[in-house]
Every structure is written in structure tokens, then in C-alpha cells.
Amino acid sequence: MSTYHAPVADMRFVLFDVLGAEAQFQRLGFADATRDVLDAVLDEAARFTETVLAPLNAVGDREGCRLDQASGRVTTPTGFKQAYAQFVEGGWAGLTSPAEFGGQGLPHAAGVPLKEMIDASNLAWGNFPLLSHGATEALMHHGEAWQQEVFLKPLVEGRWTGTMCLTEPHCGSDLGLLKTRAEPNGDGSYSITGTKIFITAGEHDFTDNIVHLVLARLPDAPAGSKGISLFVVPRERVGQDGSAGGANAVRCGSLEHKMGIHGSATCVMNFDGAQGYLIGQPHKGLMAMFTMMNTARLAVGLQGLGLSDRALQNALRYSRERLQMRALSGAKFPDKPADPIIVHPDVRRMLLTCKALVEGGRVMGYDAALQVDIAHHAPDAAEREQADVLVGFLTPIVKACLTEWGVECTYQALQCFGGHGYIAEHGMEQLSRDARITTLYEGTTGIQALDLLGRKIMQLQGAGLRIFLAQVMSFCDAHANDAAVAEFIAPLREKAAQWQQLTLQVGKRAAANPDEVGAASYDYLMYSGYVVLAYWWARSVAAANASAQPQTFKDDKRDTARFYFARILPRTLAHAAAMESGVAGLPELSVDVA
Template sequence: MSTYQVPLADMRFALFDVLDAETAFQRLGYTDATRDVLDAVLEEGARFTSTVLAPLNAIGDREGCKLDRETGAVTTPPGFKQAYAQYVEGGWPGLTSPSEFGGQGLPHAAGVPLKEMIDAANLSWGNFPLLSHGATEALLHYGEAWQQEVFLKPLVEGRWTGTMCLTEPHCGSDLGLLKTRAEPQPDGSYAISGTKIFITAGEHDLTDNIVHLVLARLPDAPAGSKGISLFVVPKHRVDRDGNIGEANAVRCGSLEHKMGIHGSATCVMNFDGAQGYLVGKPHKGLAAMFVMMNTARLAVGLQGLGLSDRALQNALRYSRERLQMRSLSGPKYPDKPADPIIVHPDVRRMLLTCKALVEGGRLMGYDAALQVDIATHAEDAAEREQADALLGFVTPIVKACLTEWGVECTYHALQCFGGHGYIAEHGMEQLARDARITTLYEGTTGIQALDLLGRKVMQTQGAGLKVFLERITRFCDEQADHPALADLLGPLREKAAQWQELTMQIGRRASANAEEIGAASYDYLMYSGYVALAYWWARSVAASEASSQSASFKAAKRETARFYFARILPRTQAHAAAMVSGADNLTALDADAF
């Protein structure tokens, strides 16, 4: 069975030494977000996730969720409901929610380490409260005052959970095709009818009510994505005064049988004239839904990170214990019958790859969350605008790269176990299966790639990219004489310049052939992720050298950065070559000739 120990030392390093989050929080007006408070959150979060959630991970995978087909009720795996009650009792659901709705009012970035802990400890369980935060954000931005009063408080307290109902059997990423209908009613509500699929936590026994945020069409809706509205549809009817009534006409029709995340309820939800209320303006539902979606995309990126770290921890432990063969340069442990496999270069390659992607990815994910706080609370309008541009740019990178690297890391870690990784006993195959979904839901890697290159770069004239490139240039100038960075800054500058040139080159090609965007998007996304990670590793080394961390900690950062620049950053060369090869090698073959 796999185990999980929260990496508190590296989480603190990321937050306080690299990002200087405490100073940023105070500057943004989060006066309660002191180092003492944040340390207490980390310590208690570590206790809850490692002792309560982690032991339920294998149980959830083995037992799964159960559907009563007569009633449509879903029962979660043994222990999940009790764990959720402890989660609510500890005040965790409202950690970063506004105090006026019962939350603790801490910055968004302060909740990110807890999110990583939850996902590493028990991803399936973490999916039940996952979308409550997104629902909260959508209602905060677009909900009427009474909707905020009635729905936000129980969501923030954790007494209710939220969902995001977009996908239908015939439409996934192309929401313009959706058919769910919303008919106006005399009392000002709407009757929602249609079927939604792949609804995470659409039905469960953890709370008494579930708040569904549903995309649907009004009778006068224009065709396509411009005719989509957003509705709040509770599992049990709720009136404008917050009184709970009878069961609403919404029911779980079936549970999906999945490759992984067995303990998470992935539901087909049938709405049969269910009572709902319009959120925001008619036909403007996508704007509100994107608030939820972008929050969820960052959250799913953290899922990939959490699974990667847990997999690495277990592979590292096993590699130190498993004795097989001798080192090619001579015995390293002559008193033992064989050397532990961690002495072998190829095992080290896999472990160092995971370490580099996990620790660098942690900085990438945490910084994105910090940009959320800056974009929302900075006093200076220019700073807010810059943070918003940067956040929009890095969100698809965080979501796609941390999840793609999650698949890579869980498979590397499984490989370290050899045949023992393939069987269920050690729990590694569950981590690999669970990781695979993270590249798919909340927008596949391909969708993230199109969003990055098509929307966040081409449509904005590279606004967010410019901010990131300015970051790199400023850092390189400031650290130009730092001896520990002597071998890192040159390659980083070169990659930043190439990043800009590739972007301009793709833009010129796309002006003549629109297919160039789709043809280059995946490689552009991954290229961007690797260059961004190089920046974070350079910053990591600089921060560790300036910190009070131990000599061994600093050495580990330096050597891992050296490994990253030498063995992983060169992946950008293949992605660059693919990008500039053009669209023709993808489009020339007739579809019937495949």
C-alpha cells in the first residue's frame, strides 16, 4: 500500500522563501495571513490529510461508489462521509472564502498547499468538495444578493457541495451544441430539463443538499455559444428566503465505471423540469461558467502535482530499500548482498525527473494561485491588470503541464518498482490510473493548448507572455553575478528569446493558414511549460542560496536544477522543431486514408 507524508519543508520553501507569500499577503490587505497562521494551517492540514484521508485512498479505489437505481441515491465508500464531517468540523471548506459568508477570509494561495495535500492523500475524496469553491466564485461574481445569501453560506460552511454541469452526451468541449432547456415559470424561477454527463460529485451522501450550476438555453436563445445561460439548481428545492422544500426534479441516472478515481462519483444527471434560478444575465452563462472553469483548471493541475509527489515518495522509499545487483563502478554497500537500486543511473534518472517536475511544478502552481490574489486585491490597477494577464496565460500551462507530468511521474515511479509496481499490493498502479483522468477533465490537454496559443497569446497579442518574459529578463539581470546561477542564466535567456521568436513565427504563419494554430498548439504548450519550469528552477536555486535552509537542502536544489537544465529542458528542442515544421504534415493525409 502506498503511503503519504506531507512535504511541509518544501511547501514552506515554496511559499515563504521563493514566493515571499507572507509579504505579498500583508501588502494585499490579508492582515490575518501571518506566518504563524499559515504555519498552523499547514501543520493541521498535514495532520488531517495524512491521518484521515490517506488511509481511505485504497478503500475508495477498492469499494467505489454505489448507486441505488430505484431512488437514484449514491453511497460513497466506507469512511468518506465521516472524513467529510471532520473536514467541515475543522472549518476547511471556508478557508479562503469571504468572511461575510462565513469563511475565514485567507488568500487563495494560502489554500493551495491544503489542496495539494488532499489530492495526494485521496484524490477521489477530494473531488467531492472540489467544485464547491468554483460554485462559490461564480455566485460571488454573478449571483444576485439573495442567491449569495441562500446558497453561498451553506457552500462556504461545507453543509452543501457544488457541481458544474456542462457536458452533455452529444457535446463536450463545443458547448454551443448543448440542448438542455430552461423554461420561465410564473414565480420567476425556471424549469430545467436535459441530461448532463461526467458530473463530478453530482450525487452523494456527504451532505443534505447539492448545488448544481447548470448551463441551459432559454426559449429565445440565439444559436451557438452566445445563447447559453447559467442556472443554479439545488438537489432539494430552496426558496428565496432559504427555506428547503421537497426533492427537486433532478436525479442521478447512472454512475460511470472508470479506469481510476473509483471513489469519486461521476454521474449522469437527469433534469426533468427541475426548479432553477438564473445566475447573471440571460445568454451570458459562459462568462460565469468560465469563472468556475478557470478555478477548476488550476485545481486539477494541483491534482497532478499531488499524485506526482505521492508517487515519488513511494518510489524513493522503495529504491532505497530494494536490493538488486551491484553498482557498475563497484559495490556501494559491500556489507549487503546487493546494492539498493537507487545507486543505478537509470533509477536515478526516473527519480530525478519526478523530483524536478514536482518541486518546480509546485512553484508554478503556487505562483498561479498568488496571481489570483494579486489580480483581485492589489491596490494598483496596473498591477491587477498585469496579474490578470499573467494568470490567464499560465492557467492552461499549469493545468496541462502539471497533469501531463503527473502521468509521467506516476509511471516513472511505478517503473521503479518493476513488476511489483504493476500489482495492486504497493498501490502504485492506482496512482497511475488516477492520474490519467487529470489530463482529460476540465478541458483536455489539447483544449488547454488551443486556449493558450489561440486565445491567451494570439487574441491578446501575447499580453501574458510579455509579462512572463519580463519576469525572466528582470530575474536574469538581477542575478547576473550569482555564482550558483552561472550555468543556468545563459540557457534561460536563450530559451526566453526563442519562446518569443517562435510565437511571432507561428503568428505570421497563422495569418496565411489558420490551421497553423491547431498544428502548433500542443508543442507550444509543452515548450512553454518547460521554459517556465526552467525559470522556476533558477529562482529556486537563488532563493535557497539566500535562505537559512541547510547545506544539504541547498545542494539538492542546485543539483536538481542542474539535472533539469541538462536532461529535461532539451525537450524544448523537439517541441520547437515540431512547431516550425508547419501544418501540412498533419493535414495533407486524407481522412479516409488513415
């Protein structure tokens, strides 16, 4: 079975040394988010995830969730419900929600380490509170006052959980095709009818009520995505005054049988005239949905990060213990029958690849969360707007790259185990299976790529890219004569300039043929991610050098950065070549059935 130890030391380094989070939080008005408070949150989160959630990871995978067809109710794996009760009792459910809704009012970025720990310790369990957070965001920004009182406060307290009911059997990412209907009842409520699939935490035994946020069409809705509205539909009916109204006409029809995350209830949900209430304006549901979606996409990126870190931890432990053959340069441990496999260069390559992607990815993910706080709370309107643009630009990069790297890292870590990684005993194959979903839900990697290149670059004229490149250039200028990072400045400048040039080239070709966007989007996204990571590795080395960290820590960051720049950043060359080949490099395939 795989084990997990929360990397609290590196989390502190990222938050406080690299990002200067404590000063940022104070500047943004979070007076209670002091270093002492944040340190206590990290320590207690580590204790909860290591001792409560991590031991249940294999249990959830082995048992899965069970649906009682007669009642339509789902039973979660042994220990999951009790763990959730401890989660709520500890106040974790409302850690970053505003105090006026019953939360603790800490900044969004302060909750990110907790999220990473949960995902690393037990991804399937973590999906239950994850969807509650998305529902909370939508109701907080778009709900009416009575909806916030009736639905939002129980969600923040953790007494209820939430879902996002978007996908239908005939429409995945193309929500303009959805058919779920909403008929007005004449009393301010609506009757919701339709079927939603792939609904995470759609039914379970954690709480007495589940708040479904459902996309549906009103009778007068225009066709396509402009005719979608958002509704709140509780499993147990609730009046506008908060009074209980009995069971609603919403039921789990079946549970999906999945490759991984067996402990997470992935449901087919049937709405048969269920009572619901409109959130926001009619036909403006996509706006509210993207409030949920953007938060969820950053959160899923952290899932990839958490799984990568757990996989790396176990691969490191095994590689230090497993004895196989002798080092090519001669025995390193002559008193043993063989050397530990960590002495072999190819094993080090796999471990260092994971380490570089995990530690660099942690800074990338945490910074995006900090930008969310700045976008909402900065005292200056211009700064808030710039941070909001930057969040929009970074979201597809963080979501796609951290999850793609999650698949890569769980693969590389399993490979370190050899055949022992393929069997269930060590838990590595579960991590690989669980990681695979992260590149799919909340928008596949292809969808993230189209969002980045098609919308954030082409439609919005690269506003976020310009902001980010300005940060890169500012850092390079400030550290041009800094011996600690001198070796990274020139290649970082070069990649940033090439990024700009490639963007212009793709844009020029796309003006003549829109298919050029689709042909370049994946490689553009991955290229972007590797350059973003290069920037954060250079900043990490600079921050470590300027910190009070031990010299061994500083040396470790520099050595890993060197590995990243030498061994991983050159992947951009292949992505650049693929982009430059254009749509001509993608011959058409016949749509006819053979």
C-alpha cells in the same frame, strides 16, 4: 499500499522563501495571514490528510461508489462521509472564502498547499469539495444577494456541496451544441430539462443538499455559445427566502465505470423540469462558467502535482530498500547481498525526473495561485489588471503541464518498482490510473493548448507572454553576476529569446493558414511549460542560496536544477522542431470509413 507524507518543508520554502507570500499577503490586506497562522494551517492540514484521507485512498479505489436505482441516491466508500464531516468541522471548507459569507478569509494561495495535500492523499475524495469551490466562485462573483445568502453560505460552510453541470452526451468541449432547456415559470424561477454527463459529485451522501450549477438555453436564446445561460439548481428545492421545498426534479441516472478515481461519483444527471434560478444575465452563462472553469483548471493542475509527489515518495522509499545487482562501478554495500537499486543511474534518472518536475511544478502552481490573489486584492488597479492577464496566460500551462507531468511521474515511479509496481499491493498502479483523468477533465491538454496559443497568444496578442518574459529578463539581469545561479542565466535567456521567436514564426504562418495554430499548439504549450519551469528552478536556487535553509537543502536544490537544465529542458528542442515543421508535417487522414 502506497503511503503519503505531506512535504511541508518544501511547501514552506516555496511560499515564504521563493514567493515571499507572507509579505505579499500583508500587502494585499490579509492581516490575519501571518507566518504563525500559515504554519499552523500547514501542520494541521498535513495531520488531517496523512491520518484521515490517505488511509481511505485504497478503500475508495476498491469499493467505489454505489447507486441505488430505486431512489437515485449514491453511497460513497466506507469512511468517506465521516472524513467529510471532519473536514467541515475543522473549518477547511471555507478556508479561503470571504468572512462575509462565513469563510475564514485567508488568501487563495494559502489554500493551495491544503489542496495539494488532499489530492496527493486521496484524489477521489478531494473531488467532492473541489466542485464546491467552483460553485462558490461563480455565485460569489455573479450571484444575486439572495442567491449568495441562500446558496453560497451553506456551500462555504460545507453544509452543502456544489457541482458544475456543463457537458452533455453530444457535446464535450463544444458547449455551443448543448440542448438543455430552461423555461421561465413566471415567478422568477425556471424549469430546467436535459441530461448532463461526467458530473463529478453529482450525487452522494455527504450532505443534505447539492447545488448544481447548470448551463442551459432560454427559449429566446441565439444559436451557439452566445445563447447559453447559467442556472443554480438544488437537489432539494429552496425558495428565495431559504425555505425548503422538497425534492427537486433532478436525479442521478447512472454512475460511470471508470479507469480510476473510483471513489469519486461521476454521474449522469437527469433534469426533468427541475426548479432553478438564473445566475447573472441571460445568455451570459459562459462568462460565469469561466469563473468556475479557470479556478477548476488551476486546481486540477494541483491534482497532477499531488499525485506526482506521492508517487515519487513511494518510489524513493522502494528504491532505497530494494536490493538488485551491484552498481556498475563496484559494490556500494558489500555487506549486503546486492546494492539498493537507487545506486543505478537509470533509476536515479527516473527519480530525479520526478523530483525536478514535482519541486519545480510546485513553485509554478503556487505562483499562479498567488497571482489570483494579486488580481483580486492588489491596491493598484494596473497591478490587478496585469496579474489578471498573467493568470489567464498561466492557467492553461499550469493545468496541462502539471497533469501531463503527473502522468509521466506516476509512470516513472511505477517503473522503479518493476513488476511489483504493476500489481495492486504497492498502490502504484492506482496512482497511475487516477492520474490519467487529470489530463482530460476541465479541458483536455489539447483544449489547453488551443486556449494558450489560439486565444492568449493570437487573439490577445501575447499580452501575458510579454509580462512573463519581462519577469524572466528582470530576474536574469538582477542575477547576472550572482555566482549561485550564474550557470542557469545564459540558457534561460536563450530559451526566452527562442520562445519569442517561435511565437512570431507561428503567428506569421497562422496569418496565412489558421490550421498552423492547431498544428503547433500542443508543442507550443509544452515548450512554454518547460521554459516556465526553467525560470522557477533558477529562482528556486537563488532563493535557497539567500535563505536560512541548511546547506544540504541548498545543495539539493542546485543539483536538481542542474539535472533539470541538463536532462529535461532540452526537450524544448524537439518541441521547437515539431512547431517549425508546421501543418505540412501533419498529412490529412481520410474521414471515410474503411
